[in-house]
Amino acid sequence: MDGSSAEAVDAPPKDFPSIQAVHSQEALVVDLLQQAAEAGGVVQGPAAVILEQGHVEGMVAAAQSQQALLEAGVGVSVQRGEVEMMVMDSLDPTLMQMKTEVIDAAVGGSSATVGVVAGATHQAAVATVDQTQIITLQVVNMEEQAALGLGELQLVQVPVSAAAVDALQQGTFVDTTAMPKTGDPVICHTLPLPEGFQVVKVGANGEVETVEQEEGVEAHSEEDEDDAEVGQQLLEEGEEAAQPANHHQNWAKDPDYQPPSGGIKKAKKGKKSRLRYAEGDKDMDVSVYDFEEEQQEGLLSEVNAEKVVGNMKPPKPTKIKKKGVKKTFQCELCSYTCPRRSNLDRHMKSHTDERPHKCHLCGRAFRTVTLLRNHLNTHTGTRPHKCTDCDMAFVTSGELVRHRRYKHTHEKPFKCSMCDYASVEVSKLKRHIRSHTGERPFQCSLCSYASRDTYKLKRHMRTHSGEKPYECYICHARFTQSGTMKMHILQKHTENVAKFHCPHCDTVIARKSDLGKNGQCEAARPASLPWAHSVCLSVCLSAGVHLRKQHSFIETGKKCRYCDAVFHERYALIQHQKSHKNEKRFKCDLCDYCCRQERHMVMHRRTHTGEKPFACSQCEKTFRQKQLLDMHFKRYHDPNFVPTAFVCPKCSKTFTRRNTMARHSENCNGEVEEFENGAATPKKGRRGRKRKMRTRRDEDDSEDDIPEQDEGEEEGEEEAALLQEEEDLEGMELDQAPAVIPVVAPDEPPVKRKRGRPPKNPKPQTPSRAGTASSVAATIQVEDELTGAVENIIVKKEGGDAATSVKQGADLAVEGGVGGGEGVEEVELTVNQETTAATAANGDLTPEMILSMMDR
DNA sequence: GTGTCCGGCGCCCTCTGCTGGACGATT
DNA sequence: AAATCGTCCAGCAGAGGGCGCCGGACAC
Numbered sequence: 030m031d032g033s034s035a036e037a038v039d040a041p042p043k044d045f046p047s048i049q050a051v052h053s054q055e056a057l058v059v060d061l062l063q064q065a066a067e068a069g070g071v072v073q074g075p076a077a078v079i080l081e082q083g084h085v086e087g088m089v090a091a092a093q094s095q096q097a098l099l100e101a102g103v104g105v106s107v108q109r110g111e112v113e114m115m116v117m118d119s120l121d122p123t124l125m126q127m128k129t130e131v132i133d134a135a136v137g138g139s140s141a142t143v144g145v146v147a148g149a150t151h152q153a154a155v156a157t158v159d160q161t162q163i164i165t166l167q168v169v170n171m172e173e174q175a176a177l178g179l180g181e182l183q184l185v186q187v188p189v190s191a192a193a194v195d196a197l198q199q200g201t202f203v204d205t206t207a208m209p210k211t212g213d214p215v216i217c218h219t220l221p222l223p224e225g226f227q228v229v230k231v232g233a234n235g236e237v238e239t240v241e242q243e244e245g246v247e248a249h250s251e252e253d254e255d256d257a258e259v260g261q262q263l264l265e266e267g268e269e270a271a272q273p274a275n276h277h278q279n280w281a282k283d284p285d286y287q288p289p290s291g292g293i294k295k296a297k298k299g300k301k302s303r304l305r306y307a308e309g310d311k312d313m314d315v316s317v318y319d320f321e322e323e324q325q326e327g328l329l330s331e332v333n334a335e336k337v338v339g340n341m342k343p344p345k346p347t348k349i350k351k352k353g354v355k356k357t358f359q360c361e362l363c364s365y366t367c368p369r370r371s372n373l374d375r376h377m378k379s380h381t382d383e384r385p386h387k388c389h390l391c392g393r394a395f396r397t398v399t400l401l402r403n404h405l406n407t408h409t410g411t412r413p414h415k416c417t418d419c420d421m422a423f424v425t426s427g428e429l430v431r432h433r434r435y436k437h438t439h440e441k442p443f444k445c446s447m448c449d450y451a452s453v454e455v456s457k458l459k460r461h462i463r464s465h466t467g468e469r470p471f472q473c474s475l476c477s478y479a480s481r482d483t484y485k486l487k488r489h490m491r492t493h494s495g496e497k498p499y500e501c502y503i504c505h506a507r508f509t510q511s512g513t514m515k516m517h518i519l520q521k522h523t524e525n526v527a528k529f530h531c532p533h534c535d536t537v538i539a540r541k542s543d544l545g546k547n548g549q550c551e552a553a554r555p556a557s558l559p560w561a562h563s564v565c566l567s568v569c570l571s572a573g574v575h576l577r578k579q580h581s582f583i584e585t586g587k588k589c590r591y592c593d594a595v596f597h598e599r600y601a602l603i604q605h606q607k608s609h610k611n612e613k614r615f616k617c618d619l620c621d622y623c624c625r626q627e628r629h630m631v632m633h634r635r636t637h638t639g640e641k642p643f644a645c646s647q648c649e650k651t652f653r654q655k656q657l658l659d660m661h662f663k664r665y666h667d668p669n670f671v672p673t674a675f676v677c678p679k680c681s682k683t684f685t686r687r688n689t690m691a692r693h694s695e696n697c698n699g700e701v702e703e704f705e706n707g708a709a710t711p712k713k714g715r716r717g718r719k720r721k722m723r724t725r726r727d728e729d730d731s732e733d734d735i736p737e738q739d740e741g742e743e744e745g746e747e748e749a750a751l752l753q754e755e756e757d758l759e760g761m762e763l764d765q766a767p768a769v770i771p772v773v774a775p776d777e778p779p780v781k782r783k784r785g786r787p788p789k790n791p792k793p794q795t796p797s798r799a800g801t802a803s804s805v806a807a808t809i810q811v812e813d814e815l816t817g818a819v820e821n822i823i824v825k826k827e828g829g830d831a832a833t834s835v836k837q838g839a840d841l842a843v844e845g846g847v848g849g850g851e852g853v854e855e856v857e858l859t860v861n862q863e864t865t866a867a868t869a870a871n872g873d874l875t876p877e878m879i880l881s882m883m884d885r
Numbered sequence: 886g887t888g889t890c891c892g893g894c895g896c897c898c899t900c901t902g903c904t905g906g907a908c909g910a911t912t
Numbered sequence: 913a914a915a916t917c918g919t920c921c922a923g924c925a926g927a928g929g930g931c932g933c934c935g936g937a938c939a940c
Contacts, residue, residue, distance in 0.1 A: 398887070400935070421931095427891060428931075435930060450928090456893060457928070464927070478925090484896065485925070492924075506922095512899070513922060520921070890938080898930080904923080911917075 386401040387394045395401040403424050406412065412422035414429040418437045423429045434440045434453040441451035443458040447465045452458045460482050463469070469479035471486040475493045480486040488510065491497070497507035499514040503522045508514040586595040619637045635641070641651035643658040647666045652658040679697040 403933080424932080426889070432931075461928075481926080489925075509923070517922075901926080907920080
């Protein structure tokens with residue numbers, strides 16, 4: 030707030046008596062209200078209040094009735110000289126929602142409206158409510174918030190009856206606390222505070238703190254007692270003003286903060302304060318929810334104290350009660366006053382721990398007989414209040430009413446002003462509002478988590494304690510939440526569980542959350558785009574994995590890698606690309622050869638040109654590919670090279686490839702074909718073997734896209750050689766693991782790992798793929814003399830360990846694996862007595878042994 | 886003094902959805 | 913063999929419904 034703004038403020042006119050300017054710097058707001066009223070000619074509604082000034086100069090919030098604002102011609106964005114009312118677009122969404130509501134409501138008006146006025150540098154949101162709504166208002170001083178880090182001011186309104194409004198029009202909420210002392214907080218204005226309004230401060234992190242209205246009440250009641258402009262005084266009656274040390278401890282973190290100097294009494298008991306509102310010679314009770322005690326009781330964290338919602342009385346319009354002029358009896362321990370002695374006596378019991386009425390069943394003591402009787406009903410099961418619509422019965426009539434609201438009438442008197450939520454109970458509304466404010470009062474003592482209600486915190490604490498109170502009655506697995514257990518039972522122990530069918534493909538997924546939401550996502554899919562099939566019409570972009578990944582709309586579109594087709598959905602793209610499978614798009618100009626990869630064609634053309642650009646440095650061999658040269662070098666010129674063999678577990682034949690061995694093993698009956706010398710007989714040729722190329726991938730753009738060879742197509746010797754090279758090359762690429770041999774196979778088979786999230790202290794698990802390695806006795810790399818390709822030969826155990834097999838003279842089949850292809854190169858080996866002698870001391874096969882076997 | 890009304894708190898439950906590791910299938 | 917993908921699955925939190933119980937206030 031700049032100085033000019035302050036200067037522009039004049040003294041409050043007489044026709045606006047309920048506004049009292051004490052602090053000149055903050056007279057701006059008062060003036061604005063007054064000017065607004067003047068502009069409209071009449072101020073009919075009760076002006077709202079700004080009590081908090083303190084050291085926070087310029088942080089001002091004021092509320093005024095919508096009627097007054099409207100009649101004054103002051104909307105939510107009125108500018109007047111250097112003073113302007115602004116609606117801050119950067120307010121949180123809920124407040125913006127409120128703002129919208131207000132603007133919308135401005136035409137029709139409503140029963141109770143609150144306007145928030147701010148100075149030139151203050152921005153405000155305004156909300157309109159009816160009598161059943163609870164609204165939250167924020168007033169933000171952007172400049173000073175940034176400078177002081179003080180956050181926002183927030184006004185909270187609760188239902189206000191017409192009677193209350195009328196009453197308040199005649200009265201003034203008098204600030205009596207803060208005297209203007211140098212350096213001390215100063216209450217700058219006194220404005221009428223309708224019942225239910227609460228000024229709270231919302232910190233930068235969302236923390237909310239009550240602005241102590243009582244302080245202002247006291248200060249002003251003393252200083253301005255005789256002020257003729259103040260028609261009535263509000264006398265504080267209930268629990269006294271809050272405790273400065275406690276209350277301001279959050280504010281005290283602000284280096285600029287200075288506690289109020291006025292004496293403030295500590296509230297003693299009760300969560301509800303009562304403010305007496307003086308109207309002429311009448312007194313009005315104005316109940317104000319006292320959040321302070323909750324915080325003191327430790328139910329609320331210091332930072333996130335529950336102060337967003339003020340007085341949440343049920344929407345009964347006649348809550349403000351008029352009392353007699355004189356209050357005869359007043360409690361000495363608190364501000365409670367009552368017209369009858371008996372009332373006071375009864376009240377005094379609340380200050381003592383006297384509980385004369387004891388339950389003879391459990392020993393619990395109560396202050397009143399009624400309480401004891403209700404308590405006894407819990408023992409006896411006596412429930413005199415029976416529901417006429419169901420079999421339920423309750424101890425008290427109130428419980429019955431509430432039950433009927435929940436189950437039968439569905440009456441939900443407590444409505445949220447920020448959304449459509451409504452609740453039977455105000456406590457539920459309070460809890461709900463925390464979801465708007467982000468408030469999390471319940472802080473975990475062990476981590477940074479904070480919850481919005483106690484139950485969530487309690488549930489969260491199980492993550493620290495490890496408590497798992499829910500046990501599956503079938504498998505006795507334990508869970509932290511009942512829902513998790515139920516889902517477990519449903520998925521693991523229940524037959525015919527309903528699955529979730531993807532509406533756009535044939536996928537069936539067990540859990541709905543894995544499939545995803547079925548929300549509308551039309552907004553995400555431009556209607557102008559040609560892509561308009563049904564896929565995304567019911568898919569939310571933020572949905573689960575399947576829908577999100579497979580069926581979500583891709584705005585930019587993805588082009589098929591084989592043609593020019595463009596798709597906006599991954600699923601459709603993949604399906605389309607599969608249609609290109611087996612297409613051979615590259616054709617040789619010199620022969621009939623065609624293939625699916627350009628690199629294949631490059632190599633093929635070298636068969637026409639005879640080009641072999643890669644020469645071995647150790648011999649005269651040349652190769653068409655560098656990788657082939659590398660393989661050659663490794664096999665013939667690298668002394669550390671050892672091939673790998675795969676052994677059929679049934680007949681002990683060896684294979685150079687795993688897949689070949691596996692395919693053989695499927696049809697193997699365990700009989701060993703023997704050579705004349707007793708060695709196992711290879712079924713097929715050796716070098717120049719028939720091979721099966723890897724199936725090409727449907728999706729990947731990787732260059733290891735190999736033509737299918739097992740389709741019975743003969744593509745000529747040249748290509749066979751080329752493919753051989755390529756396969757060898759791929760084997761080379763895949764078998765680059767260090768040739769450390771022998772590799773002792775694990776003795777124990779792998780344990781099937783339980784699916785799902787592992788326990789917090791997982792035991793070391795054997796990799797699932799060890800199932801293959803479990804039968805591996807040794808890994809040997811062999812270099813092809815012809816091609817120079819290196820082959821990994823894995824010697825596998827059959828039943829017992831390798832050493833046993835060898836010692837028994839069992840035949841071992843060794844397959845040289847030159848990659849993951851399925852090409853066949855069978856080498857039959859026989860482990861006889863001679864090789865037994867070469868067995869390593871520990872019984873494993875040695876590389877020398879295997880090579881010896883292969884040499885045979 | 887008693888009974889009733891009402892507010893408030895706490896607890897427990899269900900439903901829902903997100904997250905990330907595990908794991909089998911595919912490439 | 914390794915990378916990738918998609919589903920399974922438990923863990924965990926958000927939100928809200930429902931109810932038991934206590935205690936203050938008030939009328940009779």
